[in-house]
Every structure is written in structure tokens, then in C-alpha cells.
Amino acid sequence: MELAEKLIRKSTLTKKEFAELLGQYEDEYLRKRLADEALRIRKEIYGADVFIRGLIEFTNICKNDCYYCGIRKSNPNIKRYRLTKEEILSCCARGYELGYRTFVLQGGEDGYFTDERLADLVSSIKREYPDCAVTLSVGERSYESYKLLREAGADRYLLRHETADAGLYGRLHPSAMSLANRKQCLYDLKSLGYQVGAGFMVGAPGQTMDHLAEDLKFLEELQPEMVGIGPFIPHHDTQFAKEPAGSVELTLFLLSVIRIMLPRVLLPATTALGTMDPYGREKGMLAGANVVMPNLSPAKNRKQYALYDNKICTGEEAAESSVLARRMETAGFRVVSARGDFPAEQRGK
Numbered sequence: 001m002e003l004a005e006k007l008i009r010k011s012t013l014t015k016k017e018f019a020e021l022l023g024q025y026e027d028e029y030l031r032k033r034l035a036d037e038a039l040r041i042r043k044e045i046y047g048a049d050v051f052i053r054g055l056i057e058f059t060n061i062c063k064n065d066c067y068y069c070g071i072r073k074s075n076p077n078i079k080r081y082r083l084t085k086e087e088i089l090s091c092c093a094r095g096y097e098l099g100y101r102t103f104v105l106q107g108g109e110d111g112y113f114t115d116e117r118l119a120d121l122v123s124s125i126k127r128e129y130p131d132c133a134v135t136l137s138v139g140e141r142s143y144e145s146y147k148l149l150r151e152a153g154a155d156r157y158l159l160r161h162e163t164a165d166a167g168l169y170g171r172l173h174p175s176a177m178s179l180a181n182r183k184q185c186l187y188d189l190k191s192l193g194y195q196v197g198a199g200f201m202v203g204a205p206g207q208t209m210d211h212l213a214e215d216l217k218f219l220e221e222l223q224p225e226m227v228g229i230g231p232f233i234p235h236h237d238t239q240f241a242k243e244p245a246g247s248v249e250l251t252l253f254l255l256s257v258i259r260i261m262l263p264r265v266l267l268p269a270t271t272a273l274g275t276m277d278p279y280g281r282e283k284g285m286l287a288g289a290n291v292v293m294p295n296l297s298p299a300k301n302r303k304q305y306a307l308y309d310n311k312i313c314t315g316e317e318a319a320e321s322s323v324l325a326r327r328m329e330t331a332g333f334r335v336v337s338a339r340g341d342f343p344a345e346q347r348g349k
């Protein structure tokens, strides 16, 4: 309890203290203490508002081979797809009708989407929906590429760092990928003025509390505008098929810690959390989250974007569902249509 009080007082802990605090996540009383504080902070800054992002999973083709991911290059058992520009724009049109003012273009690292094609997509969306934010989540690219996409109108970028420990990073990714490059991308994105989202999986194979403490220290250093975390969930076609999934409770605990550390951060209750627990979204909100990202992809493709097994994507998860809004209201929140930018004057605070 002492560490929790110290975190609440100082908004930070040493790495060693973070690891010790996280080791106590099974203590329900402790979780409640941190969740209450996280919720208090979130209400002070954002009130009861829940921001929504329309997620468009526009390609499941990927040149990378991340060991945990269902759409990794060397999985031969999934049907690959790539949405056309027209399909993507019609997702936006549907989303706009439904009240979405942020579109997240997420995909694998698909070579078809050159700078030119992506920039054209971004500028087309921004031209048609000037009141909307465009978020890109298309992996590692060069500084020049990020610059071009920013100039084309992209506002935000999601790139989870996955783990801030180089050793664990190496156990989760092939040697062609490196933590150093991942971090460089995040700093490049920051310097270009994107609102940047980092993040990691909770309970990834081989992950310890020390690793998670390192993740928290990295977030503190990076000062991202957004943080995406969710439990690891095994995918049957990966080498981690038999590994246990990450803990919902530890994920919720981390959401609270992150809210306390980065008070203004935009923090989604992720699809993975909703997949692991039927009330994952609500529990995430009550632990300090303030964003949900329903699926706006064409219904026919949703199952094909399978990063992990049993991903929710057709029921309440879908963007067209009004159930989500009702459930958020029941939990004491209000889904709003606003763009939900990071409060600019406070950036980095």
C-alpha cells in the first residue's frame, strides 16, 4: 500500500518500486485504491466522456514475422486481403454517419502501401472529412515517410513499442527487427508533431514484472499522447499457441498506473481486453481508460484480421452497435462524438 500511496503522491516510482508494486496486483484492495485514483484523475480532466475511434483494418498483409502475431508473414493459414481506396472511403462514410470523428487506418506492414498510396489515402480522407482526425497504425517507416504522411494530413500515429526490454524484444521478434529502431520511430513521430501512441502486451511470453516496470519507465520518458495496452492472447498458428493469455486484472492495474503517471493520456480499453472479459471495456473505463476503438472494417474482412484467437468483432464490438454506448452509460460514462485530441497546451505534462 505504501508504494501505491507514493505513486499517487509523486506520479512516479523507480523501476524497482514499479516492479514491486506490480507484483502486488492480485491484491484487490490495492487495485481498487489505484483504480479510484485513476478514475478521479480521468474525471477531473475528461469528465465522463468516452472518445470513440473508428478502426479500419485495411490490410492483413505483413512483411514482418512477429512471433506472437496471427497475421505474421509466415502464417500460411490465413486469407490475406487488402481494402481498396473506395472500400476504405466507404468505411469512413459509414463511420462519419455513425458519429465517428477519428479514423484509425491500421494494417500490417504491406509493401503495396507506398508513401504515395498512403499519402493519397490520408489526404483524400482529410479532404472529405476536414473535421476528422486521421490516425495511422502501419508500423515502422523512415523519418521521410512519416514526414510525408504528416504533411498529407495524418494527425496521430499508433506504434506500440511492444516491450522496452531489448532481451524480451529479441524473444518476441525475429532478428530483422530491433527495439532500437522501434524507439527511433517513436521519437521521429514525436518530433514530426504527431500525437503518438506507444504500448505493449500484458503477459507476453517470458514477460516479468521487471519488464513491465521498464515499459512504464519508457512511457515516462517518451511522454506519449496515447498508450495502448491489452492482454497477450495466443494465436493457434504461432509458436506461442500454447502459452497462457495475459491477466485481465494485471491489465486493469496497469491502466490505472498509467493514468496516474500520465494524467492526460488517451487510454483505450482495447479489443484484446474486451475479448478476454465480457465486461473488459467497462472495467477498463473504471480503471482509468477513456477511449474505445470499435471496428469499422467491412464485416466480410473482420475475421481475417486475426492477430489472436477469438477476437471479438461482430457483436457489440462493431462500430454500428449502439450497445456499446448503452453499456458505457450504465457504467457511468458518456460516449461522445468529439475528435478527442490530446489537450494541446498540456502536451508532455
Ligand code: 5AD
Pocket: 068, 069, 070, 159, 160, 162, 200, 201, 230, 231, 232, 233, 234, 235, 272, 307, 308
Ligand atoms: N495478443 C494480443 N495482442 C496482440 N498484438 C499482436 N498480436 C497479439 C496477440 N497475440 C498486438 C500488438 C500490436 C497490436 C496491433 O496488436 O501489440 O502492436
